[in-house]
Structure formats: C-alpha cells, structure tokens
Amino acid sequence: MTSRHILGPLLDRQISCSECSLKKFCLVRAIEKADMEKLTHFLNPNQLLRRRDHLFRQGTRLENLYVVKSGSLKSYASTEDGLEQVVGFYFSGDIIGLDGLGTRLHHTSAIALETTVVCAIPVTRMEDLWRSLPRLHQEMYRAVGNEIARDEDMFILLAQRSAEERLATFLLSLSHRFHEHGFSGKEFTLSMAHQDIASFLGLTPQTFSRVFTALKNEGVIAATQRRIHINDLEELREAAKLCAPCHLKQTLKVA
Amino acid sequence: MTSRHILGPLLDRQISCSECSLKKFCLVRAIEKADMEKLTHFLNPNQLLRRRDHLFRQGTRLENLYVVKSGSLKSYASTEDGLEQVVGFYFSGDIIGLDGLGTRLHHTSAIALETTVVCAIPVTRMEDLWRSLPRLHQEMYRAVGNEIARDEDMFILLAQRSAEERLATFLLSLSHRFHEHGFSGKEFTLSMAHQDIASFLGLTPQTFSRVFTALKNEGVIAATQRRIHINDLEELREAAKLCAPCHLKQTLKVA
DNA sequence: CGTAAGCTTGAGATTAGTCAACCCGAGTGG
C-alpha cells in the first residue's frame, strides 16, 4: 500500500490463501482451511515486481513483511564506503523483511531478480493477526528460527571455508531448494548475477569466476551463462566438504 | 528442569521479574508492573552455571529459551571435521536458544564463560505465555529482529573486512555494550578467551594475536591478558572503518 | 612445582585480492 509507487500493479486480489499454489510452503501451512479466508483478509496479496524493482530500501520504515510467492529477490546492505554486500536470496515461500523487526526500519534493501510476486503482511496488523490466528504464531517462530540457524551456518561458511567450498555449498543448497519445490535439483537457472553470488559468498567476482571455471573443467558441473547442470552430485558434495546432518539439510539463507 | 544435571543448583526461586535488576534490559521491559508476577510464573528463574558448564548442546531437543541474567556465554557449532566455530557471545539481557526454534533442536551448543545466571522460558509453555501476555510478543519480535540484523552485520564483517577491522569492530561493540549497561566503555575485562574471539571473527589465534599486539603497540588500546583499556576511541573507530549509523549502534551478536 | 592450556612470535607457504586487459551479448541509436 505504502510503497505502491515502486510496485507494479496489483494482480487479481481475489485469490485467497486457500487457492494459493504456495500453501504447502508458505506460513499458511499451519492454518486450517476454514481460517484461510480470515488470513487472506490481513494480507495484501500478489504484488508484482519487475526485474530490478526495489521491494524496500535500507533505512526506510518497516511497513510490511513479505512472503515471496514466485520469482526471487536479493537483499543487500550498503556500507558507507559505497560497497554492497548481498546478505540473502529469497525464493517462493521465504519471508523477507524480518531484519527490520528490531528497529522497525529496514536493515537492508531488497530488489527483485526477475519478475516476482509477493504477498505483504502489514506489520501494524500483525498483533491482530496473531490474536485472530494463534497457530500462525508457531509457524512464524519456526521461520524465524530457521533464518537464524541459516545465518549461523553462513558464519561457518564465511569464517572457515575456502572459495571452492563456499561455491560448492551454495550450488548444493540451491539444488536442494529447487528439488524441495518439485523442480530438478540437477539442472536449473540462476536468477542472480555471478557477482551477486560472489558478494554473498564473500568473494571477488574474479575469484568466483576462477573457481566456477575450475568446477566446470573438472566436469563436476556444466554451465552456460546462468544455466547450471550438476553432473556429479557426489563430487560436488566432496568439494563442499559438508556431510554433517545440520548442514546438508538447511544451509545458507537460500535454503 | 530437563538439563538440571548439567546445571548448578537453582538460586532463590522467590525472586520475581518485578524485583529483577535486569528488568530494564530483559524482555520484561514491555510488561506492566501488574503483569510481572504472572510472567514470573512461566519462568524458571535464576539457574546457575559455572564456568565451562554447558547450558545446552547442539542437536539436543529445544526445551527452553534462556535470558541471560548475569555473566556471559558463548555459542558454538561443531562441524563434522572437528572444527569449532564460535557464532555468538551472550551477555545479560540477551536471549539464547532462538536458533533452535526452527527444528526444535538446538543448532549450536552454549557454554558459560564465567559464573552465569539465566532464566529459562520453557518452549512448551510459550503459547500460553503469549496468550497471557500479548505485549511480550512485540518484545520478542524485537529481539528476534535485532538478532537477524546483527547476523547480517556479521556477514559484512566476515565477508569484506580485514583482520584489524574485525577486531576493532569487535572491541567497539563490546565497549558499546558495556557502556549501555552502565559500565565503563573504556575499560573492561573479556570473559572469553582470545581464541574464542578469533574463531568468532573468522581468524586464526595467531592472526588475532598479531593484530591485537599491533593495536597495543600503536597505543590505541592497552591490555594485560584479558583486561582491556581503550586509550583512543577515535583511533579505534578509525581502525574499524565503520561510521555508518547502522553499524555503530548495533554490530555483531555481542551488541 | 609441574603440567597444560593459552598466547606470542617467526619464517615460509598459500590463498584470495588487485590491477588490467579483453571478451561477449544485449540493448540503443544512427
């Protein structure tokens, strides 16, 4: 509502959560069918963004949390010295904006990587929402807990893993994520630029490119531009050096 | 309750939140005086840990969230290859255990760095707690939002800052934290080992030591063992290279 | 007092970053 000017036109508002194709992955999964209409009432469903549209900007008031319905976004922080750090990628089912709940100001900016649809949850109505649908609560804390756990996994990745391990881990987590959502885990298209991944992984674009090329040369993956094909999943796992249960399942914010 | 065997004896259970010296910093600050007794009912207040006592271990069931009342803890993740990564330090007022809310399993281990007192919030009673004290809610989301924002700040630190910048940032954030709680921001004692800080900052103990020594030689700080004295706050800020508002206020999980 | 853990220091190896050139494809305008 408030950031309408940077958003595309709203899509068909009629679609309720109960009809939403995402209900298996969204917060909504905790909700009884009967309550879904109630929920729909609290949301601003189906806001459309085009590639490069900002969903919100660092430092602005937190008006909504968003659930990604389709498409993808990245969030990034700008530092005073002009650098940008990508801090997360978001795909369908992910909640975006949580980092603003502390200060009620967005702590990062979020921008669509492709044509993307999100549902907005106005924070001013969250209290009512919880009251009206206490089960949602639990689901919300689940989401929050997963996000924090993922962030901690990222610490490990950034703090003690090599460039190759970071990239391999990233590809695996993407693969896992796509698979989870019923797509191929072996072949997929990146919606983000290589340099976004590099930033996210704490690497320069050059180092990213070298490691990426190396993986291709070793035959572990095949790739043209942003189209990725994983040839040897085992080898990729090897390269990622993560067999621990806690990592394979949910690593990175992209998971 | 469940982990009593690794916990020290319980202290005087009589102390209620309204008498607690921490109420300015704890979740409780959102609560009306009249409701505090109600809250006390939900808690397991004042569990005592000695140095090196575990509060919980990675992979075990999440039974409680904890608020640190006094003392300090570190949380760390163990990877399959035997490495340990410190992912956070916690001081009075901090909530610990949030990373387990997703899976209901602790995602990290937590261990006391000194004699420490915590209040336990049983997760099984959280639903009741929210119902009974809806205002607590908001405070909880505030805490969660701050934690996520801090994690994102850590990404930047780990992804693109030099060893010196990381250490300087860490010291500043400690200083800020102590100051906030009414202690001196210029002189304080570290409760964690140097190697814990090194791990947290993604450095080897050797690199940490070199940078630490350098800061001492430059006269920016003075330190004997774990006693720190900040001589030149401006210089330290310089070394940290963070002037952006979002960073100075709340950086790192220690803030 | 003796041991162990934590911390420091040095020398050398290694990884990733920097600087710079070049390539490629998409979109633009002549």
Next chain:
DNA sequence: CCACTCGGGTTGACTAATCTCAAGCTTACG
C-alpha cells in the same frame, strides 16, 4: 542493419593478507 556502448564475465600477472607450521613463553591451576 550494423556499429557502439555498457554491464557482466573471464583471464593473466602480480601482490598482499592470512594461514600453517613450529618453537617458545606465560599463566593458571591441580
């Protein structure tokens, strides 16, 4: 329709930061 430009991506040569290995020191504590 083609040349131009620009952003993104690649590659090479060199540099610098951090890690590794190794030894020695200091402190804490039984």
